[in-house]
Amino acid sequence: MDLKTMTYIVVGATFALYLGIAFWARAGSTGEFYVAGGGVHPIANGMATGADWMSAASFISMAGLIAYNGYGASLFLMGWTGGYVLLAMLLAPYLRKFGKFTVPEFIGDRFYSNGARIVAVICLILASITYVIGQMKGVGVAFSRFLEVEYDTGLYIGMALVFFYATLGGMKGITYTQIAQYVVLIFAYTIPAIFISMNLTGNPLPQLGLGSTMSDGSGMTLLAKLNLVVTELGFKEYTTQTMAGRLDMFVYTLSLMIGTAGLPHVIVRFFTVPKVKDARSSAGWALVFIAILYTTAPAVGAMARLNLHETIQTGEIGSPEGNLSYEARPQWFKNWEKTGLLQFEDKNGDGRIQYYNDKNPEMAAKAESFGWKGNEMVKVDRDIIVLANPEIANLPDWVIALVAAGGLAAALSTAAGLLLAISSAISHDLLKGVFMKGISEKAELRAGRISMAGAIVVAGYLGLNPPGFAAGTVAIAFGLAAASIFPALMLGIFYKRMNKEGAIAGMIAGISVTMLYVFQHKGILFIKGTEFLGDLGPNWFLGIQPNAFGAIGALVNFAVAIMVAKMTTEPPQHIQDLVESIRTPRGAGGAQAH
């Protein structure tokens, strides 16, 4: 059986499973949609949260970012896990005690203002749409490889599928489907990693393999070997390189952590656990399941990088026979060339592949003397690393097929969760909550579906021209959530004196500063050519990249909110009593329907 058939079978089987579960869960819980989480054990809820959380960015992009940024990419690892500590302690139990279903609903009630609710909806939509763009890029990459079509075609197919999936599966029994998706994606991620770790170091646990000695008889540790291989080709040392300096790394990590705790589709998951107590531990279980992937990713990245260089640089650097002949390139290389995400150009016409850092002047001079005319791997899209990894390591076809299924599961489960958050913000918060209070259930649902379709089209359009790697795009979404939603929620719980004027001014200031900073470097609405300051290091404020700016936006939000609140009247007594009451667990009702 060839790879393509195998992939169709595995991907088809997993999709049949999700649909089956969605159908079964729907039959079991009619009319109980909003309390579906109420009967779910914290461990199961944690697993579902893990699938909801781990998106195309985690599954497809992150290891690629680690492979190329080495130590510098640690900010994704710490940022996307450390946020759960904040979520578990600062938000989840209190929002659960409050007992409503959307984030804008809490903000509207706590700040006794429809204005605050509307601002929260806008912030939520901006952050979520940006996040969906990242998923779309991931879906496009996965489909283009899997169906062997151009990236654009892959993206269109993905859009259609996400729409179908989100409107059907997204509305019913989503928790159980996500548990199945978690199982698929975690197997798909760890099995190749175990194989590769065994091959390279003899240690089956990737977390330990990354810190082990190579089994090739060189006696070097894997990381020392990798450092040697990359520096010899003129790249930066793997275990010490940073993306844009240490201050940027600090701020970027903080931005991702705060953003994690402010992303509405994650927060909502803690609204429906049975008790306040469960909201606390459920965040812990979610992080356990997330950590399994996140501690494997560094090994996947490092090992893929090593395998890639060793595939191309087969012999001594500079010897005529030292580089892989283009004619002899492996099958995976040909497959990825078809997608346009991997491109080779024989600059010196020797029929062999030279892959090195020609931006490094010292290396460029050395390469010149070998008769090399520049780096010939003109495009190696970072997002292909995880999908190509099992092929690069010559793993059996079923493993490769499983990885395709895992990537799709990750992208689809997250996209569905986000689209649900967007559509509920529009139909529940904007229409039913503010503008059309008398709207019927049926009309609310229809409005939800229409806004979902609109969101997919916008995200798909921007996905055709994405502002960066999937993980980079997603990072901007976190920045927006960090600058707007997290500070408003935290002040609402921990600062009794916070009033509506302060909260509204804070959210507007935080998200404006962040958007302005991102747009001035990345183009207005990410459209290329409209940026008014170049996307270059020297133009960055204190050398902080736009993706990392959310933490600064959050600080601005806190500062403005507190200042404005101090200058205006304190909130009414019943609001201060409300804050007292959400601070203690007793009296939390069952997860409410509405």
Added chain:
Amino acid sequence: MEKPQGSGDAYWRATLGLLTTVLIIWFVVSFGFGIILQPMLDSIHLGGYPLGFWFAQQGSIYIFVALIFFYAARMGQIDRDHDVHED
């Protein structure tokens, strides 16, 4: 909206105390060991891992998991001590 039972202020102080402890550890292992002190810690090795690199890519994540469960357990105790727990 019901008023909290028990000694509200003492309960909230205990909660904030626990939050502070956990946040300090959270900060030290990630921003401290993983970022600021990484160049220094890298001279120490944990197996084949430079220590700062290990904290940034492995250690901090394990500690985050432990922190949440520690927080959940301690918080449960504080709830009971101040008689504000559920059921």
